[in-house]
Amino acid sequence: MRDKHDTILIVDLGGGLARVIIHKVRDFNIYSEILTPRRAMEPGSLSGETLKGIVVTGRIDSSACTGEIAECVTPGLWESVFGADLPVFAIGTAAAEMMKAGGAGKDRDLFGVELVSLKKPGEEPVILEPFSIDDHLRPFLFDVCGCSGDWTIEAFLEEAADQVRRQVGDKRVVCALSGGVDSSVVATLVHKAVGDQLTCIFVDHGFMRKDEPRMIREMFAETFGIPLIAVDAADRFIDRVEGVLDPEKKRKIIGEEFIRVFEEEASRFGGEAYLAQGTIYPDIIESGDGGQVVKSHHNVGGLPENLLFEGVVEPLRMLFKEEVRTVGRALGLPASLIERQPFPGPGLAVRCLGGITREKLHVLREADAIFRESIVEHGFADLASQFFAVMTGLQSVGVKDGVRTYDYTIALRAVKTDDFMVARPVEFPWSFLQLVNKRITTEVPHVNRVVYELTGKPPATIEWE
Ligand code: XMP
Numbered sequence: 001m002r003d004k005h006d007t008i009l010i011v012d013l014g015g016g017l018a019r020v021i022i023h024k025v026r027d028f029n030i031y032s033e034i035l036t037p038r039r040a041m042e043p044g045s046l047s048g049e050t051l052k053g054i055v056v057t058g059r060i061d062s063s064a065c066t067g068e069i070a071e072c073v074t075p076g077l078w079e080s081v082f083g084a085d086l087p088v089f090a091i092g093t094a095a096a097e098m099m100k101a102g103g104a105g106k107d108r109d110l111f112g113v114e115l116v117s118l119k120k121p122g123e124e125p126v127i128l129e130p131f132s133i134d135d136h137l138r139p140f141l142f143d144v145c146g147c148s149g150d151w152t153i154e155a156f157l158e159e160a161a162d163q164v165r166r167q168v169g170d171k172r173v174v175c176a177l178s179g180g181v182d183s184s185v186v187a188t189l190v191h192k193a194v195g196d197q198l199t200c201i202f203v204d205h206g207f208m209r210k211d212e213p214r215m216i217r218e219m220f221a222e223t224f225g226i227p228l229i230a231v232d233a234a235d236r237f238i239d240r241v242e243g244v245l246d247p248e249k250k251r252k253i254i255g256e257e258f259i260r261v262f263e264e265e266a267s268r269f270g271g272e273a274y275l276a277q278g279t280i281y282p283d284i285i286e287s288g289d290g291g292q293v294v295k296s297h298h299n300v301g302g303l304p305e306n307l308l309f310e311g312v313v314e315p316l317r318m319l320f321k322e323e324v325r326t327v328g329r330a331l332g333l334p335a336s337l338i339e340r341q342p343f344p345g346p347g348l349a350v351r352c353l354g355g356i357t358r359e360k361l362h363v364l365r366e367a368d369a370i371f372r373e374s375i376v377e378h379g380f381a382d383l384a385s386q387f388f389a390v391m392t393g394l395q396s397v398g399v400k401d402g403v404r405t406y407d408y409t410i411a412l413r414a415v416k417t418d419d420f421m422v423a424r425p426v427e428f429p430w431s432f433l434q435l436v437n438k439r440i441t442t443e444v445p446h447v448n449r450v451v452y453e454l455t456g457k458p459p460a461t462i463e464w465e
Contacts, residue, residue, distance in 0.1 A: 001318055004159060005031040006052045006147040011040045011081065013074060015059030017092050023320070024134065025055070029149040030141055033318070034285055037074045046084035053087040053145035058094030078102070087111070087144045091133065109144050111136065153330050160315040161193035168194060168274045171310055174266045175276040177202045177228070178345070179216040182278030182316060184337055185328040189315050190276045191226045192331065198276070199227045201265045203258055206234025206361070207347030210369035219337070233261045241349060241356050247465035250356075254346040263308055275309040279317045280324055341386045342420065350465040354393025359446070360408070364391035366444045367410045374436050375414070384426045387414035389440075390453075390464050398448030407448035410440060415462055423457040 008025050010032060012018035018034050025032040039045055046054060078101035081088055087109035090098040095112030103110045113136055141147045164173075175187045177200040191198045200220060204213045213230065221228040237257055244250050266273065316324050328338045344350050348368070352360050368389035375381055390411040398405040412433070417423035437450040453460070 001031050001151070001156070001159065002033065002048065002050060005050060005151045005155070006145070006149075007048070007050045008032045008053050008055060008141065008145065008147065009040070009046060009051060010034045011037060011054060011056045011077070013037060013056060013058045013094055013097070015057070015092065017057040017060060021055055021057055021091065021133070021137070023322075024137055025141065026151070026320075026323070028138065028141055028147070029151045030147045031151040037077045041076055041080045046080060046086070051084075051086060052147050053089065053140065054081055054084060056081060056088065056090045056094040056098065058090070058092035058097060060092050082108075087140065089113075089137070089140045111140060111144075153326055156327065157189070157192075157330060160189060164190055164193040164313055164315055167311070167313060168197065170197070172269050172273040173198045173276050173313060174269060174273045174309070175200045176262055177216065177220060179208070179212060179337075180278070180343060181321070181328060181338060181340055182280055182324055184220075184333060185324050185331065186276050186278045186314075186316060187220065187226060188224060188331045188333060189327065190313065191224065196227055199229060199269075201262055202228060202230045203261050203265075204230065204232050204234055205237040205254060205258060205261075205347065205349075207237065207254070207349040207352075209343070209348065209372075210365045219334075229265055231261060231265055233257075236261065237349075238356060238358060238361070243355050245355055247350065250349055250465070251346050254349055258345075266308060271308055271310070273309060274311050274313050276313040276315075278324075279314040281316075281318050281320050284317055344463060350463050351388060352391045352393070353464060360391050360393065363408055363444055363446050364389060364410070367391075367440045367447060367450075370439050370443060371412050371436055374432070374439065378432055380426075380428060380432070383416065383428070384414040385417045385420070385423070386462060387412075387426070389413070392451075392464075396449060400448065405448045407446045409449040409451060410444075410447050411451050411453055411464075412436065413453045413462070413464075415457065417457070417462070420462065421457075423462055425454055425456055428452075 008030055010018050010022055010025070012034050022032050022034055035045060074097075078098065081098075082101075082103070085108070088098065088103070088111070090103075090110070090112040092114065095114045098110060098112055103112075113133065142149070173190055173194060175183065175190060175198060177183050177187050179202070187198070187200050202213070202216055202220075213232075217228060217230050220226045221230075237254060240253050240257055241250050244253060266275075316327070319327065325338050329335075348361060348364055349356060351368075352364050371389045372387060375384065375387055390413055392409045392411050394409045395406055396409060398407055414426040414428065415423035416426055433452055440450050441447055
């Protein structure tokens with residue numbers, strides 16, 4: 001992408017601003033990438049015919065307004081930046097750094113804005129705006145750097161398909177389809193590029209939600225006509241995790257078994273096939289060159305690169321989640337899939353506590369379907385970012401039709417969050433919760449208690465395991 005479109009590189013000095021700025025730049029249909037200072041200092045990093053300008057982002061810092069100049073924390077960086085001989089826009093504490101590093105004496109286009117933040121305890125920092133970043137960014141990008149704004153969704157689709165075709169030639173491509181947004185968009189995009197050279201493999205590990213395996217088969221095989229191998233491996237997985245209590249062990253077993261099943265299926269293609277994966281840009285940034293690892297979750301679909309495949313096809317590797325959704329919409333995927341809430345790779349297995357059994361899974365699946373269905377029916381879906389039921393594994397005494405029961409407790413979880421790192425519980429009307437309670441305890445056998453979770457993240461996590 002960088003070789004085809006005007007590009008702005010963002011050097012991230014830490015503090016989270018780079019993510020804000022890259023979205024703004026890309027919103028102008030200008031292609032942009034984030035670099036760590038270390039990468040930026042590597043020879044050749046800040047050059048290239050399409051490179052039009054450099055943005056350096058520091059922190060939003062209230063000390064910036066006192067006139068104090070921050071210590072230059074990245075010796076050598078500014079030399080590389082000035083050496084690129086391109087317009088530079090320094091934002092936040094990077095503006096003062098730039099001046100200190102000698103930017104004032106240069107006869108080139110160097111711009112800086114300092115950002116002052118107001119942060120109350122527990123709140124996100126608010127940028128105090130004597131100016132808006134956008135007011136500075138737009139003229140910098142278009143007038144100073146001369147970007148044309150040609151990185152459109154149409155251009156992306158065409159070039160991504162082209163790139164896939166060139167990479168795989170006439171070889172087969174195999175894709176692990178989970179039904180999640182990323183793998184669905186990859187499958188559809190690759191299918192558009194190479195047609196029936198693509199085979200999707202959907203491994204049903206037995207921990208999918210109600211009706212999910214059927215919906216995935218119908219959508220991809222029937223609606224989109226994408227060749228799909230659906231493997232019902234539920235018995236294999238359940239046999240392996242039955243009785244395992246330790247959450248990490250459970251995740252590990254499921255992850256390993258998933259790879260085993262997938263490889264068994266993929267081995268039919270005899271090492272000649274490419275593996276298409278839904279890797280997205282945050283995965284690259286977060287695991288990347290010296291950047292801190294933020295994400296500790298591993299998708300079941302996170303397959304190791306190994307000898308089984310000719311190579312890896314990752315058409316979404318430079319996109320953010322929202323951009324993947326935009327691509328999905330452009331490819332005609334339905335809103336129900338595009339706006340799907342996150343679902344952990346190990347699925348219901350991490351929502352079924354205290355040892356998985358087929359009975360507990362069945363009870364959970366039914367209760368979960370009722371809760372989710374009711375939320376949508378009552379128009380509450382927008383209140384929550386994620387909602388589901390949990391099988392607590394707890395059995396307790398109850399009474400039904402005058403007879404003593406010893407049945408399960410189901411917990412209901414619904415949270416609102418922007419980033420899934422901090423979340424608060426959703427406040428549903430009491431009458432709604434009562435209605436869900438009534439439906440679950442009457443329609444789902446072996447449930448005699450329903451509880452609603454009040455705890456946010458932190459101190460809890462969103463999932464229970
Ligand atoms: P926690 O439970 O850590 O979850 O608060 C944060 C978000 O991550 C999702 N999650 C996963 N997503 N694979 C995923 O792709 C996983 O194994 C996994 N485990 C948790 C969780 O649903 C929530 O949205």
